[in-house]
Amino acid sequence: MAVETLGGLLIREGQLAEGGRLLAAGQTFRAETGQGRLPGDQQRFDEDVRLGEEVLGPEWEQAWAEGSALTPVEAVAYARRARGTRKRPATGWDSLTPTELQVVELAAQGLTNPEIGKRLFIGRGTVKTHLSHVFAKLNVSSRAELAAAASRRG
Secondary structure, three states: OHHHHHHHHHHHOOOHHHHHHHHHHHHHHHHHHOOOOOHHHHHHHHHHHHHHHHHHOHHHHHHHHHHHOOOHHHHHHHHOOOOOOOOOOOOOHHHOOHHHHHHHHHHHOOOOHHHHHHHHOOOHHHHHHHHHHHHHHHOOOOHHHHHHHHHHHO
16 A cells, blocks of 8 residues: 555654554555555564654654544645655745645634644644745735635635
């Protein structure tokens, strides 16, 4: 399962909580669909889980619970946050990153920074940073203007 593969890669890169969320999402999908793992895949999965549990302890349990609650679409969106080379314009809607678009959607729904952070597994300060970038890219100065622009955009 692709999300488990990505989760394992993140684990091996030292991004344990992020990898754990994707492993948990994959485990949940497997349980819901009745899919098993090949023996070699099961061994790697078990090693990744054991590493996460040993290093992160309670934080691993939290990340696992968060990942288990993700829908397949949410897990893919979470996995897509990886950084890559910039291929976007500097301003306008097309300039927004996938995470910035998620922040816009949630802010337009009236969620607070802490609520947005909890949904996206990021800190409230990170939400504030994303919003400041969005405001600059879209040339808006308030959440109300942002919500109106998002509504016009559809």
